[in-house]
Amino acid sequence: MKKVLFGFLVLALLGSCKSRSGLTIQDTPIKFDSTRTVLSLEYLETRYGMMQEEPTITPRMVVVHWTASTSFNDTFNYFYDSRLDASRKNIDDASNLNVSAHYLVKRDGEVHQLLPDTLFARHVIGLNHSAIGIENVGTDTARLTEAQLEANTELIQKLYEKHDIEYLIGHFEYQLFEDHSLWKEVDDEYRTKKSDPSNEFMLRLRKNLSELDFKGPPNQWYLKNE
Template sequence: MPLLADAPPRPAIVQDPIPFGARRVGEMRAYTVRHYGLHRARLVAPKVIVEHLTANTSFSATFNTFAPDVADSELGELPGTCSHFVIDQQGTIHQLVPLRWMCRHTVGLNWTAIGIEHVGTSEAAVLGNRRMLRASLSLTRWLQGRYGILTRDVIGHNESLTSPYHHERVARLRSQTHADFPRRFMLVYRRDLAQGP
């Protein structure tokens, strides 16, 4: 998709790809059939950006969580969980997965959401880290400009169930979400996002 005319500039992004070969793509396609009734692994015209917290303190630990294509311990499904981007505590943006592929990062939204992980153990620490927050806002604004994603659709993982794009075919997972980046932190984040660079 071409960049919108007034899109913010692309921030510096380090390419650190996790293995995402034919097997993982096939597993992603099978996942989207089960969960969304879609027959593709491609991320087409994403409408949502989901902000996440890693609950650890290093990029390497995060990379090592996402790189293996193994069933996750929480839901026991393939492909392995992942996120498109990770922002480390120095403010470096790492891209793990090309934006052409869906990632398993948010139940009910993987079909239309870009995932951004922030290395840290608390939302307050992320928002209080100037380099990390500046990188996060820069990346998010660039993605918004590239895909026309509204600020109201930049959400924390904890807000997933309230997204109008949330869709889940598996009944036991329709109320599944995580605690990271709840609304009180995202109100601050979205306010900063709307203020511009």
């Protein structure tokens, strides 16, 4: 656990960094205290049957989201605390661990890193143990911007260089992994319906990243109809 906390401290001290593509990533960490550590380890054990000493993940996929809010500050504040907000009655039975993500992208394309890539974050049912989450400020009516598309493209290229990333999916596609070896959720009833970040955004993002040959969900019938 000391190694994890040391790595998080180093991230906090670095401030911002620039990737080889020129993308600037602002370090804006959310709280990862003892409460979040305990709740993350409990989540891994009770939801996935994974006993771990540290709340770490081995990234194999990137999951792209939108926030369902048009405010960066509101979203950051919502993710910041370790415990789930009392209003989230639809998912609190599964865990009191707060939802979060590794990255949060403003509407102007500015990228903020909330957590180190290899720390556990609760952002996608069944796949959190292997998934880096990218949240984009936007909603079903305030659709994601061109600047966010470019930022996501560059960020995912950077993540591909750092980790053994095989899969790229939108949040709305997560249930297509239910029969996949990566799927870990033990409760067949625990599901939420998602539409983010839209199929249109994912089609354009995949086109931008086509040279990296990412895998998508096991069943992509809807892509063939576009």
